[in-house]
Amino acid sequence: xxxxxxxxxxxxxxxxxxxxxxxxxxxxxxxxxxxxxxxxxxxxxxxxxxxxxxxxxxxxxxxxxxxxxxxxxxxxxxxxxxxxxxxxxxxxxxxxxxxxxxxxxxxxxxxxxxxxxxxxxxxxxxxxxxxxxxxxxxxxxxxxxxxxxxxxxxxxxxxxxxxxxxxxxxxxxxxxxxxxxxxxxxxxxxxxxxxxxxxxxxxxxxxxxxxxxxxxxxxxxxxxxxxxxxxxxxxxxxxxxxxxxxxxxxxxxxxxxxxxxxxxxxxxxxxxxxxxxxxxxxxxxxxxxxxxxxxxxxxxxxxxxxxxxxxxxxxxxxxxxxxxxxxxxxxxxxxxxxxxxxxxxxxxxxxxxxxxxxxxxxxxxxxxxxxxxxxxxxxxxxxxxxxxxxxxxx
Numbered sequence: 001x002x003x004x005x006x007x008x009x010x011x012x013x014x015x016x017x018x019x020x021x022x023x024x025x026x027x028x029x030x031x032x033x034x035x036x037x038x039x040x041x042x043x044x045x046x047x048x049x050x051x052x053x054x055x056x057x058x059x060x061x062x063x064x065x066x067x068x069x070x071x072x073x074x075x076x077x078x079x080x081x082x083x084x085x086x087x088x089x090x091x092x093x094x095x096x097x098x099x100x101x102x103x104x105x106x107x108x109x110x111x112x113x114x115x116x117x118x119x120x121x122x123x124x125x126x127x128x129x130x131x132x133x134x135x136x137x138x139x140x141x142x143x144x145x146x147x148x149x150x151x152x153x154x155x156x157x158x159x160x161x162x163x164x165x166x167x168x169x170x171x172x173x174x175x176x177x178x179x180x181x182x183x184x185x186x187x188x189x190x191x192x193x194x195x196x197x198x199x200x201x202x203x204x205x206x207x208x209x210x211x212x213x214x215x216x217x218x219x220x221x222x223x224x225x226x227x228x229x230x231x232x233x234x235x236x237x238x239x240x241x242x243x244x245x246x247x248x249x250x251x252x253x254x255x256x257x258x259x260x261x262x263x264x265x266x267x268x269x270x271x272x273x274x275x276x277x278x279x280x281x282x283x284x285x286x287x288x289x290x291x292x293x294x295x296x297x298x299x300x301x302x303x304x305x306x307x308x309x310x311x312x313x314x315x316x317x318x319x320x321x322x323x324x325x326x327x328x329x330x331x332x333x334x335x336x337x338x339x340x341x342x343x344x345x346x347x348x349x350x351x352x353x354x355x356x357x358x359x360x361x362x363x364x365x366x367x368x369x370x371x372x373x374x375x376x377x378x379x380x381x382x383x384x385x386x387x388x389x390x391x392x393x394x
């Protein structure tokens with residue numbers, strides 16, 4: 001398993017190299033920052049920083065300040081990596097030497113006793129709960145090389161948030177999101193709590209093999225609760241709210257999206273047509289046409305979006321870009337109807353948007369129900385395709 005970072009991500013607010021939210025984590029890092037470099041520590045990156053500062057232009061105070069900030073960032077990164085790797089090794093040692101041997105049913109008592117002894121020696125951070133978390137960490141991330149690589153970009157607190165994720169595929173998705181979008185711990189937890197993986201998979205159900213729409217590019221539903229709209233609102237108010245909260249909207253819909261135009265005018269013959277919103281996706285290298293609909297999705301929306309995409313293909317697509325795709329956002333969508341229309345063949349995705357969210361537990365239940373129904377629909381489609389292939393073979 002290999003995780004890579006996407007350099008073309010949407011800009012985030014400036015933040016420290018890591019989000020240290022737990023007190024015991026910050027204590028460890030603070031102690032590390034106050035220590036002199038241990039024997040064998042690779043000081044080459046620090047020497048490069050120092051040499052660059054000495055040879056650079058600008059006021060002395062600015063160059064010295066830059067040196068201090070970069071050095072602190074480097075040491076913080078190394079301290080967090082050391083903390084993460086230490087916790088992994090502690091968890092592996094306990095897992096192998098205590099839990100796997102089962103010790104005649106006294107394994108949990110041994111872990112609790114170990115936690116008390118370590119707390120006496122080293123203070124907070126080594127109680128039974130934290131040791132159990134370290135064990136799970138070593139089990140969920142069994143490859144120490146991957147842990148070592150990820151620990152250069154993700155903090156121990158990031159890893160703790162990832163331990164609650166229910167599947168390997170979902171966890172890999174959240175790791176990629178954390179790396180490519182440089183998510184803070186709070187943002188990562190929010191993405192997990194809002195069922196980001198499940199919503200991505202629900203949208204992917206519209207893009208079977210041979211689809212014009214790239215997989216993993218959209219979500220269903222989209223959560224637009226940050227717009228502050230009530231239960232009833234006209235389409236123009238929705239559009240105005242998105243323009244007003246454009247930064248939050250871009251962070252929610254996809255990494256690397258940039259705003260291009262609102263009410264994009266398209267002249268066909270003697271008629272003018274207006275696309276609600278137009279974006280460009282750097283990762284996808286294509287234009288994304290977005291139509292906002294108040295109410296339920298209608299098959300007639302397909303023809304409207306097809307016209308927009310054909311116009312963009314002929315008039316706005318630049319050399320080297322992929323074909324434009326369309327996203328129809330509506331308050332309700334019959335997913336069986338959407339599948340029957342085979343919109344993916346024309347580069348169109350339909351997704352619901354929710355401007356108000358239910359309580360957390362209800363939200364999770366609703367998304368999981370949609371996700372379950374989507375899996376069943378995909379399974380039926382695959383079964384029908386397999387049956388058709390068998391009939392052709394006969």
